[in-house]
Amino acid sequence: MRVAFVTDTGTGKSCEQWEKEGIFCLPLQLECEGISYDEYQTITHEQVIQKLHEKKIFRTSLPKLGYIQDLFETLKEQGYDTIFAIPICRGLSGCYDALEMIANQLDLTFIGVDCYVTAVVQTRMIQVAKQMIEQGHSLEETKESVQTIADSADTILMFKDLQHMKRGGRLTPAAAALAGLLKIVPICHINKETGGKVDTLDKVRTWKKAQDKVIDYIIKKGMDASYTFIIAHVDCLEEAKEYKKRIEERISDVQIQIIDLVTAVGIHTGLGCLALQVFKNIK
Template identity: 75%
Template sequence: MKIAFVTDTGTGRTPEEWKQEDIYCLPLQLECDGISYDEYVTISYAEVIQKLHEKKIFKTSLPRLGHIQDCFEQIKEDGYDTIFAIPICKGLSGCFDAMEMIANQLELKFIGVDCYVTAVLQTRMIQVAKEMVENNCDMNQIMDTLNQMANSADTILMFKDLQHMKRGGRLTPAAATLAGLLKIVPVCLINKETNGKVDTLAKVRTWKKAQDAVIDHIIQKGVDASYTFIIAHVDCIEQAKEYKEKILTRIENAQIQIIDLVSAVGIHTGLGCLALQVFKDVR
């Protein structure tokens, strides 16, 4: 069995970056003003942020089917008979199902794992899968390890730009206006328990209370300094730094990385969003 490893730009990395690790990466599609872009390929992160400042509305979709087809045909031509894929989660995209369908059409064995989210957890899971295969680990052990990582994870988002959510049709104008008047901060959760779909964790009256609600939640779930912590932001680096310090007052010695929130997610949350992703890197 010769395995090719495949992911997508939901990881926040470009196809060229993944090529350096001998991992195939398919770009998700971003559409704005009737123009379709390959994420991180034909539109940069900076360009996405600029369009958000211009109050542009984006749509997202899975990689072009023709692009998946071309990629998998090349994989087969290169002598691989198996695809091991960890794409953006099923709850957010049809990417997983499209990959599986095209692999089956080309008579390639398909091994897929749902990460139940995206971003850094997705990145680490595909890296761990490749490392374990290269170390001749048993496939059951590999799947158990990846499932443990997915089970341990929580990704929690706090929104500031409710008007952006209204413009994108994800919040009614009346609800956006009321939330703005009451200073309501929606706190949303995505993990295995939500089946990779965005669910509401809390609705609080201030940004400070929203951060407290997030930290309370992860502490109650047993998250400690042994976990991987990622703070992702949409063009609000200073707020991300303040959030990091707040977490450190509650969870000492936590190693916290700050990154840009992947554009395929940030275009839905809007500017000013802060996301915290935690997971147990069992490797």
């Protein structure tokens, strides 16, 4: 058995970065003004942020089927017979199903795990999978272990650019105007319980109250310093740092990493979004 580990740029890492780790990666597609880009290859994160400032609207889609076909045919020629895949979650993309379909067409064994989200959870899961297989664990043991990461995770998002959500069709003009007038901050989350789809958690007046609401929520869930905490932001680093301090004041000994929110998500949330991703890691 020879296993190829496959993921995509929903992890927030480029295909070149994954290549250095011995993991195969496919670029998600970003479309803006009729032009399709390979995420992190033909358009950079900085270029996307600039276009968001210019009030451009993006659409996202799974990697081109031709890219998947070419990769899997090459892997088969190189002697791989098994694909272990952790793509962006099924609730947000058809990537998982496309990988499975093409693997089956080529008579490759397909092992896939739904991460129910994207970003660092997806990244850590594919890294752990590769480590475990290389250490001699079975495919089933490995799948069960990385599934526990996904099952433990929750990602909570707070939105600030309601006009961007209106332009993208995710809020009606009337709802966006009313929310802006009342200073309403939508809070959403995505996890196993939501089936990997973004679902409304709450709506709170003022940004700081929204942050406190999120912190109350994760404390109630028993998420403490033994979990991995990630704050991801869309071009609002200083607010991310302030959010980090608020969490540290409430949860003893917590270690928090701040990153850019993955491009494929940030283009939908708009500028100023803060996301908190929390999950139980496997050492």
